[in-house]
Amino acid sequence: MTVGFVMMVHDALHRAEQVARHFATNGCPVVIHCDKRTPRAEFDGLKRGLADLENVKFCKRHACDWGTWSLVQASQTGSEMMLTSFPEVRHVYLASGSCLPLRPIESLRAYLADRPMTNFIESVTIEDVHWTVGGLDEERFTFRFPFSWKKYRKSFDTYVRFQRRFGCTRKLPKGIVPHLGSQWWCLTRQTLSAILEDPDRAEIDRYFSKVWIPDESYYQTLVRQFATNIESRSLTLSKFDFQGKPHIFYDDHLQLLRRSDCFMARKIWPEANRLYDAFLKPKDEFTRAEPNPGKIDRIFAKAVERRTQGRDGLYMQSRLPADGIDKGKTCAPxxxxxxxxxxxxxxxxxxxxxxxxxxxxxxxxxxxxxxxxxxxxxxxxxxxxxxxxxxxxxxxxxxxxxxxxxxxxxxxxxxxxxxxxxxxxxxxxxxxxxxxxxxxxxxxxxxxxxxxxxxxxxxxxxxxxxxxxxxxxxxxxxxxxxxxxxxxxxxxxxxxxxxxxxxxxxxxxxxxxxxxxxxxxxxxxxxxxxxxxxxxxxxxxxxxxxxxxxxxxxxxxxxxxxxx
Missing domain, CATH: 3.40.50 (Rossmann fold)
Known part of the structure; x- marks a missing residue:
């Protein structure tokens, strides 16, 4: 029994190829979903580069937009192929093309083998969520969101105001209790197959197709219906700034990433050669340490504070127009x-x-x-x-x-x-x-x-x-x-x-x-x-x-x- 990876990629395909090869050569099947908008020539180059690996497959492509149902469709398609094509897979790990394994694959395999029935997915009720930045909480489940927030912002905002004014809400499917969490999960075959084979899936999919950012709520909600053993955390290190944008890791973050003991990290800068060389090279030994991103939380908190408040008396161009948000007017008496x-x-x-x-x-x-x-x-x-x-x-x-x-x-x-x-x-x-x-x-x-x-x-x-x-x-x-x-x-x-x-x-x-x-x-x-x-x-x-x-x-x- 092993772990299989569903990778969702759209750019920097040379890095995705490098990581997929690392997974596959270490005995982990890989199913790759490549965004349909990625140029055909680049996609064909990715397929040729991995053609020698029998445990790497490519699923049907969807055109994906941020915060839309297309992202869930892509993960569903990849997961279905993984479950059908690789019956030896016990856990399915969802990753992106910008993810990088921080620990040997054997370490992850041993960790999951000790927890054969555990689902690793961040899943918290909307009342407990405190990390949504500039977004919607309950309304994302009771309103309809047919417009892309990034592509059609004006239509998106107009339709939200319309629904608020006239009270246009919709009911949740029976038995559904909305949950939110990180979209990067690792689920057992039993749980994932139960979600994908649910008799009511068509109705549930119809409902979630109009939820805002459904990839942060679809699996996070449904896992509560079918799984009994859930650890509400992700095995992937993913940090966000005060605007809700993901932190990007560069070469000088090497020691920081090592300290986290996490199995995976995103987003990695495609040109971070030092990171890819350090973490993808073969390792003879591995640690059984528990993933602990809390070790570096203090550093990220300090980074957010420095970015938003700056240093006493230092006025940066990014903060100068916003009067009064700096920590101190001057830096010294x-x-x-x-x-x-x-x-x-x-x-x-x-x-x-x-x-x-x-x-x-x-x-x-x-x-x-x-x-x-x-x-x-x-x-x-x-x-x-x-x-x-x-x-x-x-x-x-x-x-x-x-x-x-x-x-x-x-x-x-x-x-x-x-x-x-x-x-x-x-x-x-x-x-x-x-x-x-x-x-x-x-x-x-x-x-x-x-x-x-x-x-x-x-x-x-x-x-x-x-x-x-x-x-x-x-x-x-x-x-x-x-x-x-x-x-x-x-x-x-x-x-x-x-x-x-x-x-x-x-x-x-x-x-x-x-x-x-x-x-x-x-x-x-x-x-x-x-x-x-x-x-x-x-x-x-x-x-x-x-x-x-x-x-x-x-x-x-x-x-x-x-x-x-």
């Missing part, structure tokens, strides 16, 4: 300082000496990105061109962080800059944002412009910063945000500076021993009062003292800048 360069002289130079990070100027300055060291082209071929940067300001930042992973990036930001990244950074857990609100007024205070121009510019900048702060305070915020008013910050600047810089990491791990030089703010309080007198309300600076009160409070605050 970074820091933004807002207002510090307005109240401290050469703040970026001082900060670069203090922290273990790459410190840039205003990356979103109107005249162009101020990269560290005055570079015009930065890592990853990022240009300082404002036109290129502002075409997609968010992608500019995420590219900068991705291209410099392993090194923390720090840059300045303010209301004079391009504001396109506000929502990105506010909702990014990797962002550390430190704001001195109202600091933008200091450069205006020190400018020589006409006061009417200063007032208009101050009103514009305050409006921009107010909107930006509203975003940073949004309930959707995920960034680590600290906001001080200008008045609160200059009252004790070293304490907040030390807190923020400790999070970034100081060079050598020491506390700050040097403070940045603050700009002269003498008369700044009166400047704000003048803005109020001109009809503007500068409210983002906090309660800033005016006149003599400011000067008397500023003098004793010059010493705390040095911390020993």
């Amino acid at each position: 970074y820091s933004i300082f807002e207002g510090f360069s307005d109240i401290f002289e050469d703040f970026d130079v001082w900060l670069a000496r203090a922290v273990d990070a790459r410190v840039h100027g205003h990356l979103y300055a109107p005249d162009g990105a101020e990269f560290a060291g005055g570079q015009t082209i930065f890592t990853g071929a990022l240009s300082n061109s404002p036109k290129l940067r502002d075409y997609n300001p968010c992608a500019f930042l995420t590219s900068l962080i991705w291209n410099t992973r392993g090194e923390r990036q720090v840059f300045q930001f303010g209301p004079r800059d391009t504001q396109g990244i506000s929502w990105l950074v506010a909702t990014d857990p990797n962002a550390q944002i430190t704001v001195i609100s109202g600091a933008w007024a200091v450069p205006l205070f020190q400018s020589n412009a006409n006061f009417s121009e200063i007032r208009r510019e101050a009103a514009r900048l305050q409006k921009i910063e107010a909107e930006h702060l509203d975003i940073l305070r949004s309930p959707y915020r995920k960034a680590r945000v600290r906001i001080w008013t200008l008045a609160d910050f200059i009252e004790s600047p070293m304490e907040p500076l030390q807190t923020v810089i400790d999070e970034i990491g100081t060079r050598g791990g020491r506390r700050l021993a040097e403070a940045p030089k603050m700009r002269d703010l003498t008369g700044f309080g009166q400047f704000l009062q003048n803005l109020k007198n001109q009809g503007m309300h500068p409210h983002l600076m906090g309660d800033f003292p005016t006149g003599d009160q400011q000067e008397s409070q500023q003098r004793p605050r010059k010493r705390p800048y040095l911390v020993k």
Whole structure:
């Protein structure tokens, strides 16, 4: 007694010939069904290539379409020939032309000999199915599907909507309980012959001919009627991605396939020469290990996760149009300082000496990105061109962080800059944002412009910063945000500076021993009062003292800048 293979092929016939010869020379009969649409010349070449093997036969050809009854017809025709032509066959194994045996045939024969009455077919009720992707569950059995989903998609969808709207359902044949499962099975002669010789087969076939994807439900349902010993699993390793498309195995999957201990795998890439050479060569020894595709399930789960969610901060072309499905907006922590360069002289130079990070100027300055060291082209071929940067300001930042992973990036930001990244950074857990609100007024205070121009510019900048702060305070915020008013910050600047810089990491791990030089703010309080007198309300600076009160409070605050 042995196992016979029914092979359904349609392309890459040279590989099908190679696998069929492997089966036949190892004592297993083979019946081949070749798609009727396969060119006659290719089919004749396949027949000539296997003509020397008496235990290889070719059955009647059907024109097969995905998800249609023609696939079941092809398997029925091949199975009937197998049962009639080879009476010594005890198990019939359904395989495709892209299947490849992973273990010696003798191993499979011994495995089935130990289980002479066991049917291996995945067969679960529709209530238990959780792996159908983008398809139908109960409706595939209660509706009619006369149109090919792949060839006549519009007609298919229109007819489904029509049946849903008017409640056009049909009854299942008596005693039929729908089941679903993989179409690659291994059934005993007794069970398969009972299915094919059922007196009610004509009625059952008529019903299943209008079921959607009947090759996943015909044998899976009927085996429950005629078999008593069923193992609801396939002996063929077949993995599918998140879209329901089969994974294709290539040469670099060799060790992965060996680890599965499965008897067969599909789909194998026709050009995977290394796989065919490795698995089809004669083997003296074989293992009796139980097939265990679960060993590699974790790898496939990781592959699906990587394909659908990608890596933190990496935006691939295949996922870029679908906003929000990536795992993380950026790949690494970074820091933004807002207002510090307005109240401290050469703040970026001082900060670069203090922290273990790459410190840039205003990356979103109107005249162009101020990269560290005055570079015009930065890592990853990022240009300082404002036109290129502002075409997609968010992608500019995420590219900068991705291209410099392993090194923390720090840059300045303010209301004079391009504001396109506000929502990105506010909702990014990797962002550390430190704001001195109202600091933008200091450069205006020190400018020589006409006061009417200063007032208009101050009103514009305050409006921009107010909107930006509203975003940073949004309930959707995920960034680590600290906001001080200008008045609160200059009252004790070293304490907040030390807190923020400790999070970034100081060079050598020491506390700050040097403070940045603050700009002269003498008369700044009166400047704000003048803005109020001109009809503007500068409210983002906090309660800033005016006149003599400011000067008397500023003098004793010059010493705390040095911390020993």
